[in-house]
Amino acid sequence: MKDFLEMAGKRYVVxxxxNKKSIAAVIAANLLEQGAEVMLVVHSEKRKKAANALFPGSPVFFCDVEEEEQIARVRDEIAEWIEAASGGRVDGLVHSIAYANYSDGIKPFHETKRRDFLQAATISCFSLISIANHFKNLLDIDGSVVTVSISTTRMAAVNYGYMAPIKAALDSSLCFLAKSFADFSRIRFNAVAPSLLKTSSSAGIPGYIDSYLFAEKAMLRKRALTTQEVADTAVFLLSRRSSGITCQTVVVDGGMSVNYFDRDIVNKAIS
Incomplete structure (x- = not known):
């Protein structure tokens, strides 16, 4: 039987x-399962050790994306590793990076601190633009870049706060990146946009568990979304089978966005 995704022997940077619960980890595992080669980029030396333990056969690099010179450095290190291994190019990039400072707890949106907003924008949005720019000459002409967004940036969840506008900027950046890259390539830019997931990073968002439990009830199937389902969509977007899809934010939410007036939820609200 023919391998539908045809990813064997392809090379991806994630x-x-x-940790093992992160979306990036599940995407990497999926890619390896498809016979692809994976290079991992983590935030610190500490996470490098964890990544080596999870994926002992894959090279691991570290990079703090707040520092643009580190993005350029890790690009050079990956280029050297590829040249020493077998040469060639990178078939796809995964950008699964987000950060917001919730250390002061939940605050009204209008009280957002400038430094927190700008730091979150740098890490969660601008880093995609910077990575794409620095890696453009390493990417295959038909490569694919996939980032991780959220299922909606129009739902004013107080506990998610200023991250929603930043994710909206991330979504918008996709079309501008694809347009500018179209001058010299056919590289595609897309996002996979999950609703609430049970990950270690989400655990740091105040009140997240309650929102997660609500989301589970709001889904048509009454069962929570899994990280595996999100990773499966991301891998499809990385493959050549999605060659006609670009500048899109693909929502993976189990139908939650059409089901806010679910009978059980309404009955509980008015009882």
């Missing part, structure tokens, strides 16, 4: 692995 940014943002934190």
């Amino acid at each position: 940014f943002g692995l934190a």
